[in-house]
Amino acid sequence: MIPYGKQDITQGDIDAVIEVLGSDFLTQGPVVPRFEELVKTSVGAGFSVAVNSATSALHIACLALDLGPGDRLWTSPITFVASANCALYCNASVDFVDIDPTTYNLCPQALEQKLIAAELAGALPKIVVPVHLAGQSCDMKAIKALSDRFGFRIIEDASHAIGAAYGDEKVGSCHYSDITVFSFHPVKIITTAEGGMAVTNDPVLAGKMERLRSHGITRDPHLMTHTPHGPWYYQQIELGFNYRMTEMQAALGCSQMTRLHEFIERRQQLAAQYAELLNDLPLMLPYQLETTASSWHLYIIRLQLSELSKSHLDVFNELRSAGIGVNLHYIPVHLQPYYRQMGFADGDFPHAEQYYQEAISIPLFHAMTDEQQLQVATSLRRILI
Numbered sequence: 001m002i003p004y005g006k007q008d009i010t011q012g013d014i015d016a017v018i019e020v021l022g023s024d025f026l027t028q029g030p031v032v033p034r035f036e037e038l039v040k041t042s043v044g045a046g047f048s049v050a051v052n053s054a055t056s057a058l059h060i061a062c063l064a065l066d067l068g069p070g071d072r073l074w075t076s077p078i079t080f081v082a083s084a085n086c087a088l089y090c091n092a093s094v095d096f097v098d099i100d101p102t103t104y105n106l107c108p109q110a111l112e113q114k115l116i117a118a119e120l121a122g123a124l125p126k127i128v129v130p131v132h133l134a135g136q137s138c139d140m141k142a143i144k145a146l147s148d149r150f151g152f153r154i155i156e157d158a159s160h161a162i163g164a165a166y167g168d169e170k171v172g173s174c175h176y177s178d179i180t181v182f183s184f185h186p187v188k189i190i191t192t193a194e195g196g197m198a199v200t201n202d203p204v205l206a207g208k209m210e211r212l213r214s215h216g217i218t219r220d221p222h223l224m225t226h227t228p229h230g231p232w233y234y235q236q237i238e239l240g241f242n243y244r245m246t247e248m249q250a251a252l253g254c255s256q257m258t259r260l261h262e263f264i265e266r267r268q269q270l271a272a273q274y275a276e277l278l279n280d281l282p283l284m285l286p287y288q289l290e291t292t293a294s295s296w297h298l299y300i301i302r303l304q305l306s307e308l309s310k311s312h313l314d315v316f317n318e319l320r321s322a323g324i325g326v327n328l329h330y331i332p333v334h335l336q337p338y339y340r341q342m343g344f345a346d347g348d349f350p351h352a353e354q355y356y357q358e359a360i361s362i363p364l365f366h367a368m369t370d371e372q373q374l375q376v377a378t379s380l381r382r383i384l385i
């Protein structure tokens with residue numbers, strides 16, 4: 001089976017992890033800060049906080065922005081459940097904004113309409129989480145303009161988008177947001193096995209997130225209620241968690257970061273080749289805004305079902321039978337049983353639901369060969385025509 005995504009681990013990556021295993025620190029040593037430095041420099045942010053997953057990063061990002069009971073967080077229905085769940089961890093409520101049917105990202109026009117209605121109802125969101133689906137940035141200028149007008153904060157879920165660009169800047173510069181979150185799960189662009197990071201330009205938010213990842217504990221005398229009793233002293237000043245990243249994960253991350261550029265180049269090349277290979281098939285290929293350069297975490301095709309005699313499920317099953325490890329990103333979050341029980345229902349977000357009827361993620365990963373790609377394209381052609 002040709003998988004839809006796969007990590008790429010070299011001997012260099014393995015050596016870096018083994019070296020750390022023989023060192024003095026397995027956690028809370030010098031490698032995590034080194035990894036934080038590499039990522040923040042690469043994306044152009046001022047501060048970075050490494051954690052054990054992007055899910056944890058979303059949670060502490062929400063808490064740092066004071067999301068709590070009675071507050072609202074809005075995100076896209078076409079995302080992994082974690083982008084929405086983070087609000088529920090904070091006892092806030094979740095709502096969704098429908099996608100743009102061409103980019104599949106949260107639609108700024110739909111957001112504006114919903115904000116106007118929410119303002120009248122006195123129910124504006126505190127946080128909006130735009131998700132850069134497949135690695136293509138959302139229209140951040142438009143979303144930032146709405147944030148200035150309606151007063152909400154922005155957390156970019158860039159789990160798919162390390163190495164991507166928006167305008168002249170890298171995704172993660174936080175030029176149009178308060179905090180940006182990355183995931184290093186093995187299917188993503190670079191991996192630390194499990195792992196994530198929150199980046200920001202605000203030192204206060206960074207300090208809060210650092211405390212929240214480690215029990216709410218500080219060693220900074222300025223933040224304490226009295227002078228430290230001695231060099232051992234620390235204070236817990238709020239309720240935090242153990243969301244720390246290990247040194248082995250950070251060592252893998254540092255090693256992977258040296259190849260980020262190479263990863264993105266190959267993904268961009270494979271995407272360009274797919275565009276050529278699939279161009280005449282009854283499909284909608286991923287539309288790219290001129291202002292964005294995707295990291296191509298996923299290559300998502302949409303079937304033009306009116307031109308096909310087969311169903312979405314038939315095509316999906318036939319591809320799997322042909323050894324093509326296709327997948328579907330994502331089941332609209334509001335249609336998950338857990339969210340339906342909060343009152344969400346079919347028809348709430350029609351563009352997202354239509355997308356779900358037609359979308360398929362086809363294989364795209366760093367080590368994919370041109371031959372494998374040709375095999376995917378040939379199978380698709382045979383199945384569709």
Ligand SMILES: *Cc1c(COP(=O)(O)O)cnc(C)c1O
Pocket residue numbers: 052053054055056079080082083131157159160182183184185194195196
């Ligand atoms: C993978 C992913 C997450 C969660 O990442 P973890 O590191 O596995 O917690 C969140 N949001 C999106 C969009 C993702 O793709």
